Amino acid sequence: MASEFAGKWDFESSENFDEYMKAVGVGLITRKVANNAKPTLVFEINGDHWTIKSLSAIKNVTVEFELDKEFEETTGDGRKVMSTFTLENGKLHQVQKATKKDEKDSTFNRYIEGGKLIIEMEANGVKAKRVYTRAA
Template sequence: MVDAFCATWILVDSQNLDEYMKALGIDSAIRQLGSVAKPSIVISHEGDKVVLKMLGSVIRTEISFKLGEEFDEITADGRQAKSIVTLEGESLVHIQRWDDKETKIVREIRDGKMINTLTFEGVQAVRTYEKE
């Protein structure tokens, strides 16, 4: 099922990202950059590891993980999180935990697009990507 996500994805729509980042406690300068950035996401797998790269003009991140195994992650905004990604049905569910807090990113494929729903303390953002 991870194969369905393996592609280069280009951001085409973003809703409520500023409010989500504000809830996370991200300062206004970084929120402004995040709101105008149009990053691409490259998802691939190498053996039993999934590799997810976010490629933006300012911020670039890369994580490599095995499904269902916790790993250390430094998020795009610099949080040091303990993360886990699982396959739930046809969705990749990415949980990041830090300082007794938790955010959830659900990635799913709908109508050929990858929909990323980010949720933190009841605040939700939705980012839509199309294959390159």
């Protein structure tokens, strides 16, 4: 259910995120900065129109999209990708298609489990996971 995602989520933990960022071609300095960021995510939902904000002391990133419609996204590290979000079985699934030959496609699954927001990502066979708790 889409409404489960709505609201603020505070960063809790991360697994293998640096290796994932390497797999999609993020440079060393940007990876170090991203690994130290503890972002708060804000989900706003209005029908099929979604906004996801990633807020941190280092950088704020906003992604606005309509479910099931491909759009050009600029990632937090500045890459241009073609993204599509779908909502399937309570999971917000995202496919990021690389637009440059030397970059890799990525997939993300966002879902709620045990009151936590879980984000699983994969690129080039490398998997990572980030966990968020609902903000008070």
